[in-house]
Amino acid sequence: YEIVLLPGDGVGPEVTRAARDVLAVIxxxxxxxxxxxxxxxxxxxxDETGEPLPEATRAACVAADAVLLGAVGGPKWDGxxxxxxxxxxxxxxxxxLFANLRPLQVSPVLAHRSPLKREIVEGVDLIVFxxxxxxxxxxxxxxxxxxxTDLCEYTVPEIERVTRAAFxxxxxxxxKVTSVDKANVMETSRLWREVVTRIHAEExxxxxxxxxxxxxxxxxxxxxxREYDVILTENMFGDILSDEISVLGGSIGLLPSxxxxxxxxxxxxxxxxxxxxIAGQDLANPVGTILSAAxxxxxxxxxxxxxxxxxxxxxxxxxxxxxxxxxxxxxxxRGATEAVIDAIR
Amino acid sequence: YEIVLLPGDGVGPEVTRAARDVLAVIxxxxxxxxxxxxxxxxxxxxDETGEPLPEATRAACVAADAVLLGAVGGPKWDGxxxxxxxxxxxxxxxxxLFANLRPLQVSPVLAHRSPLKREIVEGVDLIVFxxxxxxxxxxxxxxxxxxxTDLCEYTVPEIERVTRAAFxxxxxxxxKVTSVDKANVMETSRLWREVVTRIHAEExxxxxxxxxxxxxxxxxxxxxxREYDVILTENMFGDILSDEISVLGGSIGLLPSxxxxxxxxxxxxxxxxxxxxIAGQDLANPVGTILSAAxxxxxxxxxxxxxxxxxxxxxxxxxxxxxxxxxxxxxxxRGATEAVIDAIR
Ligand SMILES: CC(C)[C@H](C(=O)O)[C@@H](O)C(=O)O
Ligand SMILES: CC(C)[C@H](C(=O)O)[C@@H](O)C(=O)O
Numbered sequence: 230y231e232i233v234l235l236p237g238d239g240v241g242p243e244v245t246r247a248a249r250d251v252l253a254v255i256x257x258x259x260x261x262x263x264x265x266x267x268x269x270x271x272x273x274x275x276d277e278t279g280e281p282l283p284e285a286t287r288a289a290c291v292a293a294d295a296v297l298l299g300a301v302g303g304p305k306w307d308g309x310x311x312x313x314x315x316x317x318x319x320x321x322x323x324x325x326l327f328a329n330l331r332p333l334q335v336s337p338v339l340a341h342r343s344p345l346k347r348e349i350v351e352g353v354d355l356i357v358f359x360x361x362x363x364x365x366x367x368x369x370x371x372x373x374x375x376x377x378t379d380l381c382e383y384t385v386p387e388i389e390r391v392t393r394a395a396f397x398x399x400x401x402x403x404x405k406v407t408s409v410d411k412a413n414v415m416e417t418s419r420l421w422r423e424v425v426t427r428i429h430a431e432e433x434x435x436x437x438x439x440x441x442x443x444x445x446x447x448x449x450x451x452x453x454x455r456e457y458d459v460i461l462t463e464n465m466f467g468d469i470l471s472d473e474i475s476v477l478g479g480s481i482g483l484l485p486s487x488x489x490x491x492x493x494x495x496x497x498x499x500x501x502x503x504x505x506x507i508a509g510q511d512l513a514n515p516v517g518t519i520l521s522a523a524x525x526x527x528x529x530x531x532x533x534x535x536x537x538x539x540x541x542x543x544x545x546x547x548x549x550x551x552x553x554x555x556x557x558x559x560x561x562x563r564g565a566t567e568a569v570i571d572a573i574r
Numbered sequence: 575y576e577i578v579l580l581p582g583d584g585v586g587p588e589v590t591r592a593a594r595d596v597l598a599v600i601x602x603x604x605x606x607x608x609x610x611x612x613x614x615x616x617x618x619x620x621d622e623t624g625e626p627l628p629e630a631t632r633a634a635c636v637a638a639d640a641v642l643l644g645a646v647g648g649p650k651w652d653g654x655x656x657x658x659x660x661x662x663x664x665x666x667x668x669x670x671l672f673a674n675l676r677p678l679q680v681s682p683v684l685a686h687r688s689p690l691k692r693e694i695v696e697g698v699d700l701i702v703f704x705x706x707x708x709x710x711x712x713x714x715x716x717x718x719x720x721x722x723t724d725l726c727e728y729t730v731p732e733i734e735r736v737t738r739a740a741f742x743x744x745x746x747x748x749x750k751v752t753s754v755d756k757a758n759v760m761e762t763s764r765l766w767r768e769v770v771t772r773i774h775a776e777e778x779x780x781x782x783x784x785x786x787x788x789x790x791x792x793x794x795x796x797x798x799x800r801e802y803d804v805i806l807t808e809n810m811f812g813d814i815l816s817d818e819i820s821v822l823g824g825s826i827g828l829l830p831s832x833x834x835x836x837x838x839x840x841x842x843x844x845x846x847x848x849x850x851x852i853a854g855q856d857l858a859n860p861v862g863t864i865l866s867a868a869x870x871x872x873x874x875x876x877x878x879x880x881x882x883x884x885x886x887x888x889x890x891x892x893x894x895x896x897x898x899x900x901x902x903x904x905x906x907x908r909g910a911t912e913a914v915i916d917a918i919r
Contacts, residue, residue: 346690472792
């Protein structure tokens with residue numbers, strides 16, 4: 230299996246290394262050979278090549294079986310001609326990654342670390358499907374001295390494919406989809422709601438579908454997060470809501486994500502950022518990236534047992550309190566990674 | 575003083591009546607004469623005239639000293655040719671209401687009702703300045719069978735005026751402004767950030783200014799809401815974030831808002847919606863609308879003592895537990911209103 234590693238910026242390199250070490254152990258144990266190659270993206274790529282997504286990186290990613298990314302960005306590149314984030318947006322587009330999946334489970338062991346009351350968050354088990362290649366992210370932008378514009382656009386096929394992915398996942402879960410839009414204001418949201426309603430009626434009538442407005446959803450996710458199963462939404466709303474939800478579990482450092490296309494490799498990354506303030510100090514929580522590696526095994530390599538094995542090891546380590554400082558533990562990035570590796574063995 | 579009442583839909587009429595009764599008592603007590611006239615807006619206006627904002631309503635609002643609104647919308651008008659919300663957007667535009675202010679204080683008395691832990695929310699004291707006449711709400715929309723678009727646009731003067739309003743308020747508070755955008759993706763956000771930075775440097779250098787991305791702000795507002803003083807943002811982000819914050823205090827039924835223009839009357843409304851499920855049953859919490867009436871006295875009529883008197887009465891009533899069911903109390907809309915009126919007397 231060819232796996233491309235994109236360490237990126239800030240804590241990216243150390244958490245990517247942690248996940249690679251875990252994958253290597255899994256490879257030995259189950260008898261797979263993972264071939265890792267590292268490529269530049271983001272600020273690190275700007276520093277070396279002037280481009281946030283060099284052509285060599287793009288070519289390697291589309292040819293790989295899967296891609297594991299650390300994080301991009303940091304104040305170092307503020308105000309520069311090119312921005313590190315451009316690299317991330319460009320690789321999503323180049324790989325055709327239209328669905329960003331963010332699963333969230335709040336474990337009873339860590340519920341006490343949530344800013345929310347235990348009775349609200351314990352047992353939360355949801356997954357966000359965020360559309361990733363449309364919306365205001367990729368529409369035309371204009372700028373004059375006095376005025377700026379961003380175009381938000383969606384086509385029917387773009388909405389259909391992420392909608393199908395969300396409904397298919399709901400079938401394997403609790404059978405409920407909540408589609409989020411702003412249909413009382415936006416034309417793209419009215420199209421979104423029409424398409425989701427039609428796909429539901431034609432192809433997934435057995436799934437429970439509800440529509441919610443993004444503003445009230447921002448409330449409901451705090452008041453009653455346990456009610457949600459699959460949350461389906463467009464690019465920008467998904468960006469905001471999935472970050473909002475990410476605090477429910479007590480540490481954003483725990484959370485993985487998968488970005489998938491129709492076929493071809495997926496891209497897997499923790500949802501935390503590059504955290505330049507703690508970079509290189511063995512402080513970053515590697516769990517979000519390690520769990521992203523588990524999603525990589527499951528979604529791109531179809532190695533379900535191997536993915537389960539990583540997830541079980543992480544659960545054991547969290548239950549034992551072998552965690553980094555963001556979770557009140559005493560371990561560093563390396564120590565927490567070793568704990569996961571020991572648990573796998 | 576000419577005050578236009580726009581009861582609107584759902585619980586709108588009963589909460590508007592509650593606030594009018596409170597204003598009448600204040601008028602008697604301080605010797606002002608408030609002249610109330612009622613006009614149609616939203617679904618109620620569609621039912622009677624076919625238009626969500628009849629011309630008579632528009633004319634009365636721009637000629638008044640202030641406008642007090644209940645709520646608009648409801649499933650009854652779903653799928654109709656005209657939507658109730660159009661009336662709200664049109665009156666904001668017609669009155670030139672560019673700044674929507676949403677103050678939030680979490681009282682120690684009610685902190686236990688928050689979904690967040692007491693130590694996180696107790697003492698929260700912030701105000702959101704949401705730009706109200708620009709952004710994706712009012713840009714051009716297009717629609718074909720296969721595709722929809724919404725244009726988000728901002729001009730420099732639009733950003734300048736709401737920015738000045740936010741900084742002026744920060745001067746009278748704790749002297750801190752957090753400006754929220756998505757400058758790593760949106761051109762309008764980059765313009766937003768430039769203008770806010772320039773106005774700060776040129777006119778308000780003594781105020782502390784920080785910039786935050788909307789996605790990380792959605793997290794921070796749950797993890798550390800006490801750190802914020804004045805939050806300044808564009809129309810759509812303000813819609814989402816201010817609704818998110820509204821749950822911190824335990825009931826959205828408590829929260830008021832003010833929408834202000836450069837001169838001319840302001841529009842004041844509770845931030846809760848029309849809640850058609852409980853309409854007409856004496857169940858709605860009138861406090862959000864009563865506190866909106868206090869903001870009306872302060873901002874549009876410049877009656878500071880009178881506003882303070884309402885706010886003190888509400889605080890006393892909340893402390894005494896004379897509250898509606900959403901706060902665990904036994905009172906109805908009328909009973910809670912009478913409690914506030916007794917406290918004023
Ligand atoms: C870095 C940024 C462009 C990106 C986004 O907004 O998509 C990030 O916030 C994310 O969610 O992956
Ligand atoms: C009803 C709707 C159009 C409105 C908005 O999005 O502005 C509402 O959510 C609000 O915040 O006042």
